[in-house]
Amino acid sequence: MNRRPFDPRLVRRVPAARRDLVLLTLLGVLAAGLVVAQATALAGLLATAFTGRLDRAALTGLLVAVAARSLVVWAQGAVSARLAATVKAALRADLLGAVARHGPGWVAGQRAGQLATLAGRGLDALDAYFTGYLPQLVLSITVPVAVLGRVLFADWSSAVIIALTLPLIPIFGALLGWQAQAATERQWRRLSLLGGHFLDMVAGLPTLRAFGRARAQTDAVRRMADGHRIATMKTLRIAFLSALVLELVATLSVALVAVPVGIRLLDGGLALQTALLVLLLTPEAYLPLRAAGSRFHASMEGLTALDEALTLSGSAPPAPTGHAGARPDGRAEIRFESVTVEYERTTALRDVSLTIRPGERIAIIGPSGAGKSTLLNLLLGLVSPTEGRVTVGGVDLADADLESWRRQVAWVPQRAHLFAASLADNIRLGAPDTPPPALAAAVHAAALDEVVDALPDGLDTLLGERGHGLSSGQRQRVALARAFLRDAPVVLLDEPTARLDAAAEAAVLSATRQLVADRTALLVAHRPALLADVDRILRVEDGRVTELAPVPVGERR
Numbered sequence: 001m002n003r004r005p006f007d008p009r010l011v012r013r014v015p016a017a018r019r020d021l022v023l024l025t026l027l028g029v030l031a032a033g034l035v036v037a038q039a040t041a042l043a044g045l046l047a048t049a050f051t052g053r054l055d056r057a058a059l060t061g062l063l064v065a066v067a068a069r070s071l072v073v074w075a076q077g078a079v080s081a082r083l084a085a086t087v088k089a090a091l092r093a094d095l096l097g098a099v100a101r102h103g104p105g106w107v108a109g110q111r112a113g114q115l116a117t118l119a120g121r122g123l124d125a126l127d128a129y130f131t132g133y134l135p136q137l138v139l140s141i142t143v144p145v146a147v148l149g150r151v152l153f154a155d156w157s158s159a160v161i162i163a164l165t166l167p168l169i170p171i172f173g174a175l176l177g178w179q180a181q182a183a184t185e186r187q188w189r190r191l192s193l194l195g196g197h198f199l200d201m202v203a204g205l206p207t208l209r210a211f212g213r214a215r216a217q218t219d220a221v222r223r224m225a226d227g228h229r230i231a232t233m234k235t236l237r238i239a240f241l242s243a244l245v246l247e248l249v250a251t252l253s254v255a256l257v258a259v260p261v262g263i264r265l266l267d268g269g270l271a272l273q274t275a276l277l278v279l280l281l282t283p284e285a286y287l288p289l290r291a292a293g294s295r296f297h298a299s300m301e302g303l304t305a306l307d308e309a310l311t312l313s314g315s316a317p318p319a320p321t322g323h324a325g326a327r328p329d330g331r332a333e334i335r336f337e338s339v340t341v342e343y344e345r346t347t348a349l350r351d352v353s354l355t356i357r358p359g360e361r362i363a364i365i366g367p368s369g370a371g372k373s374t375l376l377n378l379l380l381g382l383v384s385p386t387e388g389r390v391t392v393g394g395v396d397l398a399d400a401d402l403e404s405w406r407r408q409v410a411w412v413p414q415r416a417h418l419f420a421a422s423l424a425d426n427i428r429l430g431a432p433d434t435p436p437p438a439l440a441a442a443v444h445a446a447a448l449d450e451v452v453d454a455l456p457d458g459l460d461t462l463l464g465e466r467g468h469g470l471s472s473g474q475r476q477r478v479a480l481a482r483a484f485l486r487d488a489p490v491v492l493l494d495e496p497t498a499r500l501d502a503a504a505e506a507a508v509l510s511a512t513r514q515l516v517a518d519r520t521a522l523l524v525a526h527r528p529a530l531l532a533d534v535d536r537i538l539r540v541e542d543g544r545v546t547e548l549a550p551v552p553v554g555e556r557r
Contacts, residue, residue: 006137007303009310014090020083024076028138031072032146038065039280040150047273076135084130088123091309095119098312118312122305129302132295139288147285151278155270158257158278162285165253169246169289246293250286257282326400330408330489331358332393334379334520339388341374341543348374350543351388358489361521363531366540372524375540376492379522380411410488410515414495414524416479418470423452424459427481434485446481446511448474480511491521 011018041061048055095115144166152159261278264270336354340347348371356362364372377383378390381402390397397405418426427442428434434442439459443452451474455461463469470478483491493512513533516523525531537548 007306007310010087013094013310014087016086016090017083020079020086023079024083024135025138027072027076027079028135028142031069031139032142034065034069034072035143035284036146036150036281038062038069039277039284041065043273043277043280046276050272077131080131080135084127087130088126091123092119095309095312118305118308123309125302125305127302133292136288136292136295140292143288144285147281151281154274155278158261158282161257162282165256166285166289168249168253169286169293246290250290253286254282326395327404328392328395328397328400330392330520333357335391337388337391339378339385339390341378341383342386347543352545354545356520358520359518360536361516361523361534363523363525363534363537364540365525365537370540371543372540373494376494376522376524379492380409381406408488409490409492410483410486412479412483412493416475418463418475418478420463420465422460422462423455423478426463426478427485429482431485438485442481442484445484445514446477448477448481451477477511480515483515489519491516491519493521493523495524
């Protein structure tokens with residue numbers, strides 16, 4: 001875990017943040033100069049006030065310094081807020097990019113709930129770091145240096161005391177920070193577990209209720225929430241203790257300067273204006289360090305999330321950008337050459353060699369978890385072979401331009417994901433500029449006409465989250481309409497008729513037969529009806545692929 005107050009990876013990974021960081025540093029230098037100018041003007045004003053006259057120049061300087069310092073504080077807040085927004089947006093985009101590059105297996109390995117918590121609550125906690133701690137971190141460097149420089153010319157003995165006592169605050173802060181860091185890590189781990197478990201529970205709530213386990217899971221969530229609460233309170237106790245220690249150290253350090261200055265002033269060894277200047281500047285030297293220490297604890301959750309976000313998004317391998325000319329042709333032959341795919345705890349495919357000829361329709365059968373979906377994910381580029389390679393027209397997909405290849409593939413998953421948008425936008429997901437005639441043709445080909453007519457606003461009807469408002473069969477037909485609209489030479493279908501009733505299955509089957517005609521097609525199938533129109537049947541079991549007897553032409557529909 002990174003324990004530094006500033007992670008240098010941030011500058012490399014979010015270049016857009018550099019300008020704001022430089023601006024924040026310049027504002028910190030300006031603020032330090034204004035602190036010295038304000039104290040100097042106030043000391044001169046008070047010194048002349050004891051003589052019974054008003055120093056108008058000192059008063060004017062004081063007012064200007066106060067106004068300028070207020071403006072700088074406002075500018076620091078605006079810049080730090082913009083910096084926080086920039087960094088959070090960039091890190092969320094990096095996390096989404098990492099998920100897209102690694103595919104579903106990585107998401108499962110990293111736990112979807114943990115990633116959701118990190119991208120949401122975790123990165124939001126960075127606000128306290130960027131708007132609270134980071135500006136104080138800059139001031140904790142610039143202000144003490146400026147104060148020491150000014151006091152050194154005014155009274156060198158006081159400057160020596162300040163220089164000797166200033167390091168005590170970061171030393172005590174670091175000692176307490178180590179304990180706080182460990183407590184914050186425990187708090188974040190509990191929050192991640194709580195988020196992941198809660199997401200799993202919500203997704204499986206119908207199953208839990210059917211088996212009478214909903215109350216037991218509610219109790220489990222309550223126990224995890226209590227654990228997170230206890231960890232949070234331990235972190236807060238350490239933060240409050242550190243604030244007390246830092247205040248005590250700073251107060252004693254100021255007293256070590258103030259007492260000798262007062263004695264020397266009474267003895268006549270120090271001018272009144274100089275004594276006032278030292279007494280006004282000494283607390284300013286410790287104030288940024290105290291504030292930075294207390295705000296560091298408030299930002300620790302954000303720092304933990306920042307480290308995890310940078311680590312996870314940085315662990316993603318670069319997406320294959322392809323080489324010049326490495327653009328597979330979807331009308332060419334597809335070959336699996338001794339392909340093995342291993343996940344963290346299992347082997348999905350073992351030494352698979354397979355040739356798919358152009359225009360061939362192949363059904364893939366086998367028990368659940370045998371590796372059927374992995375075959376399709378290999379062709380989609382969502383999974384990379386651990387050993388062997390997949391080629392299209394002699395082009396290895398590992399070296400290919402995957403964006404170009406995916407534009408030649410139409411994919412119909414077993415659970416089509418629909419978004420909270422209009423029905424037309426859901427169908428045009430892969431082709432947003434599709435004209436209305438082409439959209440209408442895809443709707444008709446997927447047997448969606450009756451569904452569109454029944455909706456209140458037709459294709460402009462807004463769907464709920466995950467396509468709420470449509471049945472399973474209707475959602476599958478939307479996925480088929482997407483495939484028709486893509487008009488790709490390669491079609492991948494992952495159990496398109498699963499969980500459908502007889503009427504919906506008949507409609508989907510009819511549309512599927514039309515979709516795969518004259519195209520290279522791989523169909524993961526459990527229902528016998530899907531096997532009647534294929535050229536070959538492959539069985540996948542325990543990660544191995546065997547070919548069954550070909551379907552006689554006379555028995556095909």
